[in-house]
Amino acid sequence: MNLRIYILPLFILLFNCSESKYSKLVKAEMAKKTVNDSLFFGMKFGETKQDFFDQCWKLNKQKIISHGSSNNFVKYILPLKNQEEKVNTITMLFYGIFNDEKIMTGMDMKFYYESWSLWNKSYHSDKLLPVVKDSLKSWFPGNDFINVPVKETNEILYVKIDGNRRIVIEPLKSDKEVDVRIDDLRHILNEKL
Numbered sequence: 001m002n003l004r005i006y007i008l009p010l011f012i013l014l015f016n017c018s019e020s021k022y023s024k025l026v027k028a029e030m031a032k033k034t035v036n037d038s039l040f041f042g043m044k045f046g047e048t049k050q051d052f053f054d055q056c057w058k059l060n061k062q063k064i065i066s067h068g069s070s071n072n073f074v075k076y077i078l079p080l081k082n083q084e085e086k087v088n089t090i091t092m093l094f095y096g097i098f099n100d101e102k103i104m105t106g107m108d109m110k111f112y113y114e115s116w117s118l119w120n121k122s123y124h125s126d127k128l129l130p131v132v133k134d135s136l137k138s139w140f141p142g143n144d145f146i147n148v149p150v151k152e153t154n155e156i157l158y159v160k161i162d163g164n165r166r167i168v169i170e171p172l173k174s175d176k177e178v179d180v181r182i183d184d185l186r187h188i189l190n191e192k193l
Contacts, residue, residue, distance in 0.1 A: 025159075090128070112128065125176055
């Protein structure tokens with residue numbers, strides 16, 4: 001799959017939101033020259049695809065992660081908070097985004113409630129989204145998320161930028177999953193030029 005097909009339209013969508021709050025935030029954060037390369041589980045932007053596989057293998061042997069459905073993602077069950085019921089268990093699927101040189105430039109993530117069902121609206125993605133947003137703010141402290149309207153669809157992206165690290169919570173595509181993408185803006189902006 002050619003990731004440029006997905007990265008470029010997302011970047012164009014975000015960047016064309018008139019000299020908006022988003023554009024100003026990108027410029028301000030990139031001007032700081034702060035490098036935030038840490039992701040999670042010791043993974044970082046700039047690592048090789050083999051580094052990613054090796055770390056996943058190690059975490060799998062420790063029974064921290066497993067393979068997701070269709071082996072397209074790595075599966076991690078988020079720990080429950082104090083007094084939280086098992087029905088609130090959240091699964092995070094993730095997989096690195098790599099450039100042509102097999103260097104990690106981002107991370108695709110999906111979140112869903114293990115107890116999700118079509119008829120149980122308490123566990124639908126619109127209820128999960130604020131929980132995911134809070135978790136991401138906790139894992140990646142710094143700036144808050146801003147709302148970025150997508151003109152073509154009237155949908156909202158939630159975007160958080162800290163230095164070169166951009167986190168995008170995409171508009172909900174299903175009742176089940178919340179899709180998140182973490183990108184290294186140094187790579188995205190260089191690709192655009």
